[in-house]
Amino acid sequence: MRRRGWRDRRGGVALTIALSLLPLLAACGLALDLARGWLAQSRLATAVDAAALAGGRAFSRPAAEREAAALILFWANFGRQEINSASSTLGFMGAVAQPPVIDQPDVNTLRVTARASLPTVFMRIFGQSSMALRASATAAVQTDGMELAMALDITGSMFPNGIAALRLAAADLVGILYGDKETIPGLRVSIVPWAATVNLGAGHADWLAAGLLSAADYLPSSWAGCVEARGNGHDATDAPPSVAPFTPYRWASTLNRYYSGTTVVAGDNDWSLTRVTEADRSLQNLAVGPNLGCPVDTVLPLTAEKSTLLARIAALQVSFRGGTISNLGLQAAWFTISPRWRGLWGDASLPRDDGVPGNRKVVVLMTDGQNNWFDYPAGAPGAAPVPYDGQTVDADYTGYGRLAENRLGIVTPVTGTLAARTAAAIALNKAAISDRMQAMCTLLKAQGITVYTITFNLNDAATQSLYRNCASTMTGYFNSPNQTALRQAFTQIGNELVTLRLTR
Structure with missing residues (x-):
């Protein structure tokens, strides 16, 4: 038991x-x-x-x-x-x-x-x-604090479809930055249209060297606001006008200056006191006047309002004649965000200092062509240019004046046919312009400025390489073979410039 x-x-x-x-x-x-x-x-x-x-x-x-x-x-x-x-x-x-x-x-x-x-x-x-x-x-x-300058190529080759695509693409970028807001604290954007020169605005005559602007020289028109490249190396600096004043752009009349033997022939810009047609956009390359080659669109300085930016972009017009001088467009973009220009554009607080935390400085440089000094035929369309002395190498007027003035200091061939020497001179000057653009890209990046570059409808390998090297990063360069790709490039840049914040 x-x-x-x-x-x-x-x-x-x-x-x-x-x-x-x-x-x-x-x-x-x-x-x-x-x-x-x-x-x-x-x-x-x-x-x-x-x-x-x-x-x-x-x-x-x-x-x-x-x-x-x-x-x-x-x-x-x-x-x-x-x-x-x-x-x-x-x-x-x-x-x-x-x-x-x-x-x-x-x-x-x-x-x-x-x-x-x-x-x-x-x-x-x-x-x-x-x-x-x-x-x-x-x-x-x-969108963080940012000063963004958009330097946009509006040369004649952008007519008519290219400029329409550019308007849409640039508006896309602005739309991404602003969303549904009219202003964003700390965000400012400038629009810099460029061609053979830039238009700083006729209201800035005080930026010109004293005594160089004469109203009589432009009659029956008036100075539109374009300026020429500054000498003494200041075509590659952000020096303000007080340090390096500008020369007003003026394409002198070629009337009665060109000869074939002893016979007067038409020049490439025959204007007079009774005949200036530069305001007639329908004439395109056939217009004449002292401001021929000067973009109608002026530089829009740093602006806070989305609606103002979109209105200016929607109004962009093509500028005919002169050529494609990219370094001057890039330099003007620099003017709009350089603290050395503070107060000159109207706002005493802008542009802000470089390197300030929370305030990025960005440049977007876009082109549809290689740097070029355009040589439009004198007289009727298709006619060969006839220099006034039968020997001078020359081409259109640009921010660097006439080709014959040789302001870039290029040593050109002195033998061979006129056509061959002209072609050689244009090629050498194009290379010099590209060199100046690349040097300025290096300066901007050294200042801490982020550079994006875009080539549009362009197959030239040398120009693609130039713009690729100009960008701050390899992914900051976009080659856009068509209008859809152009909009995608601006869109991607916009997406990179905004930041995303996660919330619950």
């Missing part, structure tokens, strides 16, 4: 221990499932964060592209394994996720919301077969 009782007592202890282990095992199982749930929830949150940032970077793209970019990053981070059904997918740790919902509460934000169900291992014993997971993230566009 005593032995049997002892055995019964031992069986009771074992039963007691077994019963006491059940809650312990349940607690361990619960802890394991909760740990799995925490890991899955963390992975889901990471996936929606990545999706929101990817979609946010594509704000300016069509909705389908924006959602596709977000979905790719969501599934890449959630670990898609296989398609589970038409509306669900199997992901991390076997969790079944619903396709994330992507919406845009406003023009500046993108929201991604995802739900998933994680199968339990131990909790199903107690009737709970899965855990519900949910995560949401919102990416908000945020």
Whole structure:
């Protein structure tokens, strides 16, 4: 009897221990499932964060592209394994996720919301077969303090389709920076149209060297505001007018200056007191006048208002004659963001100092052609140019004057036919202009200015290389073979210039 009782007592202890282990095992199982749930929830949150940032970077793209970019990053981070059904997918740790919902509460934000169900291992014993997971993230566009100068090529080769594409592309960039806001604290943008020279505005006659502007020299027109390249190396500096004043641009009349033998022939800009047609845009290359080759569009200095910027971009016009002198366009862009020009454009606080934290300085330089000194035929279209003495190498007037003036100091051939010597002189001057542009790119980057460059509808390898080397980074150069690619280039630059902030 005593032995049997002892055995019964031992069986009771074992039963007691077994019963006491059940809650312990349940607690361990619960802890394991909760740990799995925490890991899955963390992975889901990471996936929606990545999706929101990817979609946010594509704000300016069509909705389908924006959602596709977000979905790719969501599934890449959630670990898609296989398609589970038409509306669900199997992901991390076997969790079944619903396709994330992507919406845009406003023009500046993108929201991604995802739900998933994680199968339990131990909790199903107690009737709970899965855990519900949910995560949401919102990416908000945020533009930091920035002074951005857009130097835009408006030479004759941009007519008519190129200029239309440029207007759309530049507006895209502004739209990305501002979103639905009219102003953003710390953001200022300048628009710098350029061709063979730049137009600083007729209201800045005080920037000219004393005694050089005579109203009579422009009659029956008036000085439009364009300036010539400054000498003594100041075509490559950001010196203000007080240090290096400008010379007003003026293309002297060629009337009665060109001869064939002893017979007077038409020149390449025959204007007079009774005949100036430079304001007639329909004449294109056939117009004449003292401001021929001077862009109609003036430089728009740093501006805060989105509507003002868009209006100026929409009004951009092509400038005919002269050529493509990129270094002068780049230099004028520098004028608009250089602290040495503070107060000169009208705002006493702008441009701000270089290197100030929270205030980036950026230049976007765009062209559709290689640097060129245009040589338009004298007289009727298609006629050969006839220099006044039958020997002088010459071409159109630009910011560097006439080719025959040789302001760039180029040593040109003195033998050979006139046509051959003219072609050689133009090629050498084009190379000198490119050298000046590259040197200025180096100066800007040394100042901490970020430079983006764009070539449009251009197949010239040397010019592509020039603009590629000018950009601050290899990815800061864009070759755009067509109008769609041009808009994509401006869009990508805009997306890079804005930052995205994640919110919950």
